[in-house]
Amino acid sequence: MVPIHILLVEDNEGDIFLVTEALEEGKIVNKISVTRDGREALDFLDKKGKYEKEELPDLILLDVNLPKKNGHEVLEYIKEKEALKQIPVIMLTTSSAEKDILMSYKNHANCFITKPVDVDNFLKVIYSIESFWISIVKLPPKK
Numbered sequence: 001m002v003p004i005h006i007l008l009v010e011d012n013e014g015d016i017f018l019v020t021e022a023l024e025e026g027k028i029v030n031k032i033s034v035t036r037d038g039r040e041a042l043d044f045l046d047k048k049g050k051y052e053k054e055e056l057p058d059l060i061l062l063d064v065n066l067p068k069k070n071g072h073e074v075l076e077y078i079k080e081k082e083a084l085k086q087i088p089v090i091m092l093t094t095s096s097a098e099k100d101i102l103m104s105y106k107n108h109a110n111c112f113i114t115k116p117v118d119v120d121n122f123l124k125v126i127y128s129i130e131s132f133w134i135s136i137v138k139l140p141p142k143k
Contacts, residue, residue: 004134005031007057009041009074010092011066015115015122019061019092022126030134033057038069042077045084057087058139061129062109064093064100072103079108086140090129 006023010016020032033054035041041062044051060078064071071091078084088110093100096114104112113129116122133139 003030004058004139005033005055007041007044007060008032008034009036009038009060009062009066009071010034011036011063015063018119018122019126022123023130037067038071038074040068041066041074042069045078045081056084056142058142059133060087060089061092062089064091064095064104072100072107075104075107075109088133088137088139090133092125092129 008016008019010019016034016036020034023030023032033044035044043049044054045056047054062071062074066074071093075089075091078087078089085108089108091100091104091109091112092115093113094115101112113125116125
């Protein structure tokens with residue numbers, strides 16, 4: 001299997017640690033990039049500033065509740081931009097609010113996952129994401 005590049009957009013340091021550790025333990029060696037707010041995520045995707053040499057990710061894990069620009073704003077930007085809209089986006093958030101779920105799908109999120117509070121269940125979710133999105137799904141080729 002071909003390694004993939006995952007962009008994690010998350011402001012909670014504990015969640016960043018859990019996600020990166022779980023993915024690094026996985027069967028496939030992936031490149032994991034992390035941005036900690038919505039503005040930084042857009043800079044990464046637009047290759048601005050310190051991100052000018054970064055490759056676009058193959059998959060994005062995006063929190064809803066972010067500083068500077070929230071996840072909905074980031075998702076909307078991704079899905080409106082021709083060079084980015086084919087990148088699958090998984091909304092991975094503590095929210096289970098119906099309005100967040102509806103807004104995510106309205107803006108073409110590929111799926112919406114509420115983060116479990118329990119660490120073991122949280123890790124199971126990350127392993128499931130890896131199993132499905134990396135081992136089973138055919139991701140679009142990079143442009």
